[in-house]
Amino acid sequence: MKIRTTLTLQYAGLTAAVFLVFVIAVYYVSEHSRSNAFFRNLQSEAITKAHLFLNNQVDAETMQSIYLNNQKFINEVEVAVYTTDFHILYHDALQNDIIKETPEMVKRILKQKNISFYVGEYQAVGLVYSFEGKDYIVTAAAYDGYGYANREALRNMLILLFIGGLSVLVIVGYILSRSTLKPIRSIVKEAEKITASRINKRLPVKNEQDELGELCITFNALLERLEQSFNSQKIFVSNVSHELRTPMAALTAELDLALLKDRTPEQYQAAISNALQDSHRIVKLIDGLLNLAKADYQSEQIKMEEVRLDELLLDARELVLKAHSDYHIELIFEQEAEDDNVLTVIGNSYLLTTAFLNLLENNCKYSSNQTSRVLISYKEQWAVIQLSDNGVGMSDKDKENLFQLFYRGENKDIAPGYGIGMTLTQKIIHLHKGELTVTSSQGEGTTFIVQLPHI
Structure with missing residues (x-):
């Protein structure tokens, strides 16, 4: 009905x-x-x-x-x-x-x-x-x-008035409801015109002060978010396809080349080694995408508990040094913590460790001496982590697009990467209600500043 x-x-x-x-x-x-x-x-x-x-x-x-x-x-x-x-x-x-x-x-x-x-x-x-x-x-x-x-005359008159009045009221009610719901029918017709190929279309707002105007504004805001999501998905799929295609093509080419003719054991080993490197690149890219998907979860969908930032930084440091023995990481406490709470946050240890690992690796691989200097401090309700290097630094354009997914800056030839790490790190910090800022100048190094609310 x-x-x-x-x-x-x-x-x-x-x-x-x-x-x-x-x-x-x-x-x-x-x-x-x-x-x-x-x-x-x-x-x-x-x-x-x-x-x-x-x-x-x-x-x-x-x-x-x-x-x-x-x-x-x-x-x-x-x-x-x-x-x-x-x-x-x-x-x-x-x-x-x-x-x-x-x-x-x-x-x-x-x-x-x-x-x-x-x-x-x-x-x-x-x-x-x-x-x-x-x-x-x-x-x-x-x-x-x-x-x-x-009394009989009054009763008959009241019955006639009731029947006649009710008939009039039904007609008036139908006319009023039809008139009242006419704007909704117009909204429905406009909404039917919005499709996946025309998701940029919006509902007209005739009066922002009434309920229908508020409904249209809310629906348009929803469409805006959906359009951004669809566009991001298109870009994501396109970039993922592009990023995966390169190592997969290299892996396929290496294996095809190995099968063209008989080779010496050394040549087979070299082909397998190259194929293994390409496989590692694919695995690392997939891991980054999976972590990125986790960072897109709502906070209530992720297990949160009390974690100490200094312990997470030590874990991240150990992981980085295990993968890159030539890297150097210095952990410095700017001030002595009288209470452990100032270095304790409510968060997910895996995601926060991943974020710090990305920042440490980024410092080291773009630094001339492959060193990251980590300064740990606190102020008011914030725990502050500063990660600095004396590397090549970034241009204004790179800083502007640093957290854009799959973006590779002007220094992309210095170190390999996929343009996922910084986007993932920013999402993780924001998921924990924190702030991530960067200061950098070309030739003078880069400093990442992470602020997280402590308990």
């Missing part, structure tokens, strides 16, 4: 319920007022007739004759007068006797002084009337034909 239909039905149902409550309330209030007014009229008529009879102003036969004659044309009030010991003194029409008084009723009237009740559709009253110091029981009953006719 469409929202337009749902809103119409909900609006009509709610309005019908409220309308019905008001209609019923009007009907019952009107009926209550009619009933009370007729009971008062009965009491007045009963007292008038009882007074005329007891005062001997009109004899009983005349009053009975008037009652019987009027009853043919109007709903005349039937009155009866009794003594307190249930002796009948007067009755308009004993042969009809609408109320059918009993001794128990007389006792009830004497006790309550005034009672009102229904006998079928007839309304009746009973009261104690005092005349010349003596109490009498007076009863009266009549059919409120005029009041019932008005």
